[in-house]
Amino acid sequence: MSSLEEQIREIEDELKNTKYNKATSLHIGRLKAKIAKLKDEAVARAMKSSGTGEGYSVKKSGDGTVVLVGFPSVGKSTLLNSLTGTKSETAAYAFTTLTVVPGLMEYKGAKIQILDIPGLIAGAAMGKGRGKEVIAVVRTADLIIILGDVFNDRHIDVLVKELYDAGIRINKPQPDITIKKSGMGGVRLNTVGTATLDLDEIRTILAENKIVNADVLIRGNVTQEDFIDAMIGNRRYIPAFVAINKVDLVDDQTRGEIESHLTEQFGQPPIMISAVSGYNITGLKDAIYNHLGFIQIFLKPVGGPADMEEPLIIRKDSTVEDVCNRLHREFVDRFRYAKVWGDSVKHDAQRVGLPHVLADGDILTIVTKL
Template sequence: MPMPHRTFAQVAKRRLTGKEGRERIREVQALLGELPDYRNGPYADLRKWLTAEIEDTRVRASAVHRDSIAVRREGAAQIALVGPPNVGKSSLLQALSEIQIKTGDYPFTTLRPVPALTRIGGVLIQLVEIPGLIEGASEDRAGGRALLGVLRSADAIVFCSRGDADPAELEIVVAEIVAAGIEKPALLAATRSDEAGPEALQRLSAAFPDLDVVPVSIIDEASLDAFRAAVWRLTGLLRVRLRKGGAVDDEPLALHPGATVTDVADWVHHDLGASFTAARVWGTSARFDGQRVGREHVVADNDVVEIVS
């Protein structure tokens, strides 16, 4: 006589409480083994729920690094989001993320940096929410030094302030970053912009004259697109697409300014990078379409490159 399904669900939830990562997956697998093997009905639903729980746990484990505060770099650039609490950093991350992160489900969201990958113009960029940078962070208050360390290794910073907030709230955060000697390309996201009027945005611009202000709201798709474009400019990267056999790749590769066609060939394969003789280029770095160039030719944003081997 199997356990009634409602009781099973309660027992399962209790056994999973407080478990994460490998431990949680092991417990889910044990529960799956104990579950009566019906194809339909409530037991089948429980099986579906438990199976999904394994995948969800894996996603969480890769998104939140529990043992270390350091964030493993992924994608072509790493952009840190910082600002006071409640300005909508997590929401923005979620709105832009490739994998849907369930903000509220993360027990450590408010304590640890949370990375997410977003695709901008075909290139994967890593966004990292830096939570809880408070006054005194540069003197290590509230684990501030470790959080600032994450910021230090990022390529650029997106400061976040609610569009209609008192600029002083963000000024406290900026002061700690300056005190820590961190200088990066940066922009100012005026978040929750659906709640702010134009005067509020002007006040923000006036308070931070050195930063480009980009209004953004998670409920305004056009503002999210503009935000993506601004983040892309912040990376300073170039997008180049490969041409092979007359067809151009959909996925661009991201390169640093000054990159040559040799870097492009290297990216395809190191052997090709070493052995290729010439390349053909379409785009602004070429004098005409399909110009034949040498190994040291410097590429420009949006170029199409064919490696001649």
């Protein structure tokens, strides 16, 4: 009997050789669903093949967690040291880092956890190398830095594929799809907006997962891949960007070619750095801070002045309730109202409730029951 990897390859070859049109859309949807199911099974099998390796269980801390993902020897450990001052072992040979090494970067008032993980290799999602442990750590991240160097920039797409195969969707909002299994009635579809998938395609995809009765709600345009991801249900949607290390070792022409190639491939320019010389490390820190979507909130005690020296760092779209939970677990239970000065309200000192969404630079007073 063929292995899972062989079955996946066979179906991928068939998919490549099938031209998409209305007549073949159902067959293509079925093939994509089969591939996704087999890959998910292969990844799950790899994850269960052994326990988590020593050093791979890292407690999240700080205001956000960033994972450095790259091939061995692209300079992840040196970069961690440059960003945080953490002493992660470095050497000029592959696989120096055998466990996850955490470091803390403090920037613009935010405390950001940076994780240096062992280098990924092709096939990591299926468990090759230390893939299963590494992927498990990456799935918990708030931001992924896909790190290459000037000698390995063409391999960035391999890393992206490994993340995709492991169920990690980078720089993509989670599609608004609800699938509720039911006991009878077949598949019923409701849509909000213009739908690109029809009922027959949805039935075909669900059938591959042995779902024949379900209520489906789709908001907005979604692809077959989006629907398959929703059906499987274990995908992680994480922001990411590409950084290229060792730029001080090539000339301006080579550097420009690398930037141009990666910008065309990923739709955004890579951050060009040198972890050894410190070139553009501040630019990298800015990119990390901005991609994490931080905003600053200034707290004002009742009857006192606002503390404008030490802001509270929270994520964009956070609510008053989120701030209460950050400050003390009893604040939500004892909450009466809050007052806000800033862009999120119509007038200064406006009273708001727990669901109020805060904006960058807001001043906040929380009033609780005695």
